[in-house]
Amino acid sequence: CRTRNYKFNVVMTNTTRLCKSKPIVTVNGRFPGPTIVAREDDIVTIKVVNHVKYNVSIHWHGVRQLRTGWADGPAYITQCPIQPGGVYVYNFTLTGQRGTLWWHAHVLWLRATVHGAIVILPTLRVPYPFPNPNKEVVVVLGEWWKSDTEAVINQAQKLGQAPNISDAHTINGNPGPTKTCLANGGFKLHVDQGKTYMLRIVNAALNEELFFKIADHKLTVVEVDAVYVKPFTTDTILIAPGQTTNAIVTATQKAGKYLVAVSPFMDAPIAVDNFTATASLHYSGTVTSTTTKLVAPPPQNSTLVANTFIKSLRSLNSATYPAKVPLTIDHSLFFTIGLGINPCKTCVNGSRVVADINNITFVMPTTALLQAHYFNISGVFTDDFPSKPLMPYNYTGTQPTNFATNKGTKLYRLPYNSTVQLVLQDTGMIAPESHPIHLHGFNFFVVGRGIGNFNPNKDPKNFNLVDPVERNTVGVPTGGWTAIRFKADNPGVWFMHCHLEVHTTWGLKMAFVVDNGKGPNESVIPPPSDLPKC
Ligand code: C2O
Structure with a gap:
């Protein structure tokens, strides 16, 4: 193994996007930012230098x-942010992982850009468990606002309102030829007939679950969230913010130009957000104007397409x-x-919307939780996060009248190597989208999923304990539930939250604290000397 710096x-x-220029926060001047390339078991170091006026963490x-x-990055969870002018070197090992993952700012809404x-890549000389593609291409999906993202955050954060929806979706930073005002049009992938291409798709959008589809081409999904899956073929990929998907496309068509569409999925759309980003596959050979497919x-509420895709994942x-x-x-x-x-x-009606898990709205601390845990600093968090909701009700029946939530920086404590089953039940109160729940520090197995109230006597009998998909971000369907299992084999403090940024902002988050084990390699390593201070 090597070290990659x-x-x-x-x-x-x-x-400039959508014919309008604005200053945005970037890494090395690029949107999307640079790709990190390494192999399984490599050590990676990233020296982050903050030249902007905002606090930053990655x-x-x-x-x-x-x-x-x-080195995990969420501000005030595992580290204090890197202040303007500050520097921090993230240093970690990619132990036993290979596939596509991604990086993003983890403070405010900076991850928008x-x-x-x-x-x-797999360790040298270790093949993929599927035929080697001829070429690999990174495809990062995002969102773009014409207005200042800071204004959009404030709307969600200070006023508790739904923020303005974005003005475009983007494919590798580009909304598509009709909207871009850039001379070169939308993102183009040049292909040769008969060759295979592995797309490494990342959903980096802030608030939107997305469909991905290519005209006249099938996609074979081979990996999600850096874990191999049983390959399956589909017309459409569903990908939630936070998720990654590797899919192979074979150039089976004749010379021409084939459009790629990226459009939002919502279980029951209320907001009008049907912006479709487009890119294209260009075959080499003579292309005439009539060969654009x-x-x-x-449609935005294609629950059937979404469910079929989710059920295929093993x-x-x-x-x-x-x-x-x-x-x-x-x-x-x-x-x-x-x-x-x-x-x-300060809000319009004297009240604001908050989100919660088990009726607790998470309050961000001002000292990083991992520091508080490691150095035994009291008064930063409590470890009494409840194992079940404070106010249970029928999640498919009449909505409750009491919307009060408790506030707190509450964590759930897990002994080292203990095993966890977590059923995430959506109450249907935050319509109309699935919630992509992301757990830091672990992969988990998605053992079950259903619509309606979870039934603890009946549903576990149908859990898949043989080949459930393993991932780090999973959608909890509107008015339904998802069950996951994981082993707490990673000591530390690990954030869990909805990867729709607006919901995280409203408080849809909590954290686990996993105690050290007794063995020699079972405790959190000492903090690096350049760890930022709050
Ligand atoms: Cu990709 Cu805590 O997030």
């Missing part, structure tokens, strides 16, 4: 960070890559995802 300069960069989404929580892909994206579970699903459970947890109304003096 990167330098990330966080700078303001004037950027998260390596999906990297397990075994015992190295100091501060993000990029992480490509982890259009693509019809699925761990590869081969001899080399077995699915190690926990079969016994030490901690059985039931978390509800809900919405509440809290008083707010």
